[in-house]
Amino acid sequence: MEIYNPLVDEKYKDYFYTTVRGKSYQLIPIHLRSEYVGKMNVKVTGITLYDYFGVFSLSKQLNEQTALFVLPGTYDIDLLGNSRESIISEYSLSTDHTKGIDANDIIAIKEYVLGDNLKQIHWKLSSKLDELLVKEMSEVITSSQFILLETAVSDVHPNEIDAMIEAFYSISKAMIKSDQTHYFGWFDRKYNLFRRKEIHSLDQLNDHLQDLLSISFKVDHQSSIATFLQNTYDIRVSQLIYITSSEPNRESLDESIHMITIRCTSHHIEKSLRNTEDTIHITPYTLEEDLRKLPI
Incomplete structure (x- = not known):
């Protein structure tokens, strides 16, 4: 059996053994585990039958496939804060x-x-x-929040991807919980297009979860931040929440857009260098604590 998770580029083989009585039909439970979120493509490549003494065998090649999804964990983020001032200020738009x-x-x-x-x-x-x-x-809706996931990354560890996906999902879910309609998106390498979704409800978020868990992180395609600028001309984005594992490039960004960068690294960063007004560093090991510091 071959198992492949394209999200974290994890591939391995596994073997399963069982006994079956002659002329009988038996369902065989198989337990699969993964350390990381994503779509697990499972392919049965062959089967070998042995006689009772293990002397004779009969092999047959197979190509049976299915897919399983390992869902991201979520963390409670209070976007409204705890004080009266922070609660009220969240409802002031540009x-x-x-x-x-x-x-x-x-x-x-x-x-x-x-x-x-x-x-x-x-x-x-x-x-x-x-x-x-x-x-x-106000008289007219003039701005929106956008969560952007960077998929063009290099030297990224699977647990960093894991943390980026969980941060992405947790922030979107928290916005829904606080009644904030928003957009999210990423560049899809497989189809060579920028995926942009407007999210109003948890059902909508979960409808797009399979697409999110099926993407691949590679550096050999356009960046999400570059394609974001090309594909959001018809909406006014007031705040961009940019989730990445590399140093962000703000040069081409419209000055009217306030960008908050969530940068994921798997190594420890000194506290004095970690967070600024517009950049929050997260790690897979302190993700829940780090997400509570988001200035949104």
Whole structure:
């Protein structure tokens, strides 16, 4: 049996032994394990039958295939923070600050005063902070958040890929939990195209999980950051969350886009050099702790 995980470029062979009575039908359970997330392509290449004494044998070549998915772990990230100020600031977007009536376009959160539109009360925040808060609305949606996964990387260890995928999935899931519609994407080497998805719900996120777990990380194709710039001309991105294992290139990025880089490395980095305002370093060994430091 051959098992291949293209996500981390892991390939190995395994052999299974069992006994079967003559003229009988038997289901044989096979237990497969993987240290890493991804799509496990399983191929049965052959079978050999032996007589009771192991003297005679009969072999037959096979080409039976199937696929299994090892799903990423997820980590709880509180994107709203714990303080009243950080909670409210998350709802301020980069717009023209003109009040409007579209309930999708929040430019600020303020305390309720007599005369405010009762329909604009933010019940979720009001309940959390135990005071009435209302939403100030803009006229038009003008910006979006985008999670970008870099697939053109070199000398990347499988556990780094593992951590990048889990960070990608955890951040998207946290945005859904906090009612933040967002985009995510990556460059797909197999089909030579940039995949971009708008995510509103957990069902949508999980629908694209198989595509995410089937990609390959190679340096012999276009970078996700380069193709991102070519394929997002029709949307305005206010914040880019860029997940990579290498030094980011910000030169071609529009100045209006605030980029936060999540850089994954498998080796230890001195604390004094780790994090800046726009860069968070994560490791496979401290991933949960590192993701809690995200400035988003």
